[in-house]
Amino acid sequence: xxxxxxxxxxxxxxxxxxxxxxxxxxxxxxxxxxxxxxxxxxxxxxxxxxxxxxxxxxxxxxxxxxxxxxxxxxxxxxxxxxxxxxxxxxxxxxxxxxxxxxxxxxxxxxxxxxxxxxxxxxxxxxxxxxxxxxxxxxxxxxxxxxxxxxxxxxxxxxxxxxxxxxxxxxxxxxxxxxxxxxxxxxxxxxxxxxxxxxxxxxxxxxxxxxxxxxxxxxxxxxxxxxxxxxxxxxxxxxxxxxxxxxxxxxxxxxxxxxxxxxxxxxxxxxxxxxxxxxxxxxxxxxxxxxxxxxxxxxxxxxxxxxxxxxxxxxxxxxxxxxxxxxxxxxxxxxxxxxxxxxxxxxxxxxxxxxxxxxxxxxxxxxxxxxxxxxxxxxxxxxxxxxxxxxxxxxxxxxxxxxxxxxxxxxxxxxxxxxxxxxxxxxxxxxxxxxxxxxxxxxxxxxxxxxxxxxxxxxxxxxxxxxxxxxxxxxxxxxxxxx
Numbered sequence: 001x002x003x004x005x006x007x008x009x010x011x012x013x014x015x016x017x018x019x020x021x022x023x024x025x026x027x028x029x030x031x032x033x034x035x036x037x038x039x040x041x042x043x044x045x046x047x048x049x050x051x052x053x054x055x056x057x058x059x060x061x062x063x064x065x066x067x068x069x070x071x072x073x074x075x076x077x078x079x080x081x082x083x084x085x086x087x088x089x090x091x092x093x094x095x096x097x098x099x100x101x102x103x104x105x106x107x108x109x110x111x112x113x114x115x116x117x118x119x120x121x122x123x124x125x126x127x128x129x130x131x132x133x134x135x136x137x138x139x140x141x142x143x144x145x146x147x148x149x150x151x152x153x154x155x156x157x158x159x160x161x162x163x164x165x166x167x168x169x170x171x172x173x174x175x176x177x178x179x180x181x182x183x184x185x186x187x188x189x190x191x192x193x194x195x196x197x198x199x200x201x202x203x204x205x206x207x208x209x210x211x212x213x214x215x216x217x218x219x220x221x222x223x224x225x226x227x228x229x230x231x232x233x234x235x236x237x238x239x240x241x242x243x244x245x246x247x248x249x250x251x252x253x254x255x256x257x258x259x260x261x262x263x264x265x266x267x268x269x270x271x272x273x274x275x276x277x278x279x280x281x282x283x284x285x286x287x288x289x290x291x292x293x294x295x296x297x298x299x300x301x302x303x304x305x306x307x308x309x310x311x312x313x314x315x316x317x318x319x320x321x322x323x324x325x326x327x328x329x330x331x332x333x334x335x336x337x338x339x340x341x342x343x344x345x346x347x348x349x350x351x352x353x354x355x356x357x358x359x360x361x362x363x364x365x366x367x368x369x370x371x372x373x374x375x376x377x378x379x380x381x382x383x384x385x386x387x388x389x390x391x392x393x394x395x396x397x398x399x400x401x402x403x404x405x406x407x408x409x410x411x412x413x414x415x416x417x418x419x420x421x422x423x424x425x426x427x428x429x430x431x432x433x434x435x436x437x438x439x440x441x442x443x444x445x446x447x448x449x450x451x452x453x454x455x456x457x458x459x460x461x462x463x464x465x466x467x468x469x470x471x472x473x474x475x476x477x478x479x480x481x482x
Contacts, residue, residue, distance in 0.1 A: 026148060026225045029202045030157045033144050034164040035195035036100055036137040039107050041168015042188040043130045047073040048300055049176020050184065054123075061119045068120055074430045075124050076131035081423035083135020088416020090136065095212075096144040097204045099136060100195065106133040107192035114185045126185075133192070139419045142403030143411060147205035148225050151469050152319065158403060159315035162396035166311050170304030177301075207408055207472070210239055238473060253410075257479040261405040264463055265418040268398040271456045273425035275334050276449030277390050278433075280341070280383065303387055310391035322468040323397050327460040330393020335453035337386035342446035344378045394456065404467045407476050 051072060054064045064072060083103075090099040110129030117123045142161050149157050168191070175187055203221035210218045215236065222232040253259050281303070314326055406414040437445050467475050 023153065025227070026150075026153070026157075029148055029225065030145055030160060032195060032198035032202050033100060033141050034160050035191050035198065036103065036141045037161045037164040038168045038171075039104075039188070039192040039195065040134040040137045041165040041170075042172045042191060043076060043107075043127075043134050043168075044165070045169035045172025045176075045304070046130075046184065046188055047076070047127075048173060050181045053181050062117065062123070064120065070431070072120075072123060072127060074427055075127050076134065077423045077427040077430065079128040079131020080135035080138065081420050081427065083132040083137075084139055084416050084419030084423060085135075086132070087136035087139035087419065088412045088414075090412075091140050091143060091415070092412030095204050095208050096140055096147065097199060097202060099140045100144065101199050103133045103136040103140070104192040104196040106130065106136075108189050111185045111189040115182050135419060135423060138399070138422075139415045142399050143415060144205060146400075146403035146472065147207045148203075148221075150226075151471055154404070155318040155323070155400060155468060156315050158400035159311070159318050159396040161399055162391075163308070163311045163315050166304065166307040166391065166395070170301065170308050173300045173304050177298075206236065207239055210236070211408060215240075238471070241473065256482070257476075258407065258410055260482075261407070261479055262410070262414045262417060264405060264465075265402040265414060266421050267459060268401060268464070269418045269422035270425055271452065271459060272394050272398045273422060273429050274449070274452040275390065275394055275456065276338055276429070276446065276452070277386075277395075278426055278430045280338075280386055280449075303383070306384060306387045307391045307395070310388045311396055314392050314396050318397070318400070319468060322466050323401055324460055324464055324466050326393035327397055327464065328393075328457055330389050330395075330397070331453050331457035331460065333389030333392070334386055334394065335450045335457070337382045337389060338446045338450040338453060340378060340382040341386070342443040342450065344375065344382060345441075345443035345446065347375055347378075401464065401467065404472060404475055405465065405479070407479075408472075 051064065051069045054062060054072070055069055057063050087099060087103075090102065094102070106129045110126045110131075110133065112126075113122055113129060114126035117126060142158060145157050145161065146154060172184070172188065175184055179187065203224050204217070206218040206221045206225075209215075209221060218236055218239075219232050222230070222235055226232065226235070253262070318326060402415060402418045433445075436448075440448060465475070465478060470478075
């Protein structure tokens with residue numbers, strides 16, 4: 001019976017009895033790991049309530065001008081890009097568990113620097129450190145969860161990464177309504193401390209342990225994760241069959257089974273950012289203000305709540321619908337909503353080419369009186385659709401897929417390349433958005449985003465494999481066969 005249960009969880013037929021391998025400790029290990037993405041979310045959400053406060057602060061050494069505020073928000077992405085490179089090295093050298101525990105150090109130290117900041121450069125340095133930790137987290141946690149999970153729940157648990165990120169962002173928005181910036185930094189440091197405590201009691205992943213020839217420890221990890229009644233030896237044998245004992249040689253990237261999943265992963269990260277998610281979120285508060293939402297901070301809470309709700313929906317249905325279906329639905333919704341955004345700007349600014357001033361809101365204020373208010377509902381509906389669409393697919397699914405498709409021996413290096421791509425693109429889109437508006441006009445820019453969303457759907461149809469219900473070893477075998 002134990003063997004039947006294990007094989008059911010690994011994608012085989014259901015056992016003859018209703019008895020199942022227990023998942024409680026697997027869920028506990030996942031909870032400990034996703035405290036990292038929760039910390040990551042607090043880092044991303046921290047700047048939204050803090051920048052307005054720091055722009056008005058009385059201390060001239062800490063007061064931010066427009067350019068400094070932009071860097072305060074975007075320097076995190078540079079730190080995260082570096083964290084992706086470092087995380088790719090750490091995850092293969094010291095393991096998944098220890099990498100997660102180590103990344104709590106730059107989280108906490110970064111917030112200490114921010115709390116004690118005496119000038120703008122200390123703020124930048126603190127943000128860079130928390131960004132570094134976020135980059136490591138965004139790489140290691142999906143890998144850890146995918147390697148400890150079984151196929152029946154891997155999609156749901158993997159989607160919890162993005163769910164906790166958006167929960168952290170929402171938490172920072174809500175806390176920012178009442179807390180000053182230093183106290184908000186104190187609060188944001190708590191999740192990483194709790195993660196360090198919890199992860200010290202969790203096992204390393206069986207796949208990493210077997211790759212290090214630590215079979216007895218791998219069996220102990222499986223016993224913790226699957227319960228005492230599962231056939232640990234059988235699952236261990238299945239994993240061992242795909243473990244490559246030899247080290248990775250860069251010349252192996254000429255092998256299609258190595259470079260094809262890498263190219264798919266990099267493309268997913270690229271397409272996730274060129275949907276325009278950061279640009280849309282940047283202007284979210286002012287869109288709500290034009291629709292007579294007077295408290296722009298509450299607008300951020302509304303947007304964050306939409307993200308959390310639809311990411312939770314994605315987590316609940318992803319193991320039933322599959323990854324590709326959600327990417328299709330998400331891409332289509334985002335293509336339509338960004339096209340509506342473009343239409344909104346075209347109607348509000350019918351004679352404005354934006355080339356002389358790329359600031360969208362300067363242009364809106366110079367539009368004919370009442371025009372934007374009369375159709376502001378179109379911008380609000382577009383924003384809600386876009387955020388919901390992104391949260392349903394292109395937010396969580398790319399992170400899940402890159403944790404599933406790479407062979408074990410290239411998982412660290414390939415994941416690092418994907419995380420680096422994601423954060424570099426996030427930085428470029430955020431910093432160059434106004435220049436893009438100046439070149440293409442505001443409505444042209446959003447129609448460009450719409451075209452990229454259409455490309456997302458096409459790319460998914462032809463190149464992204466469906467990984468629902470398959471073990472990591474079966475996915476690796478698929479790329480070897482093809």
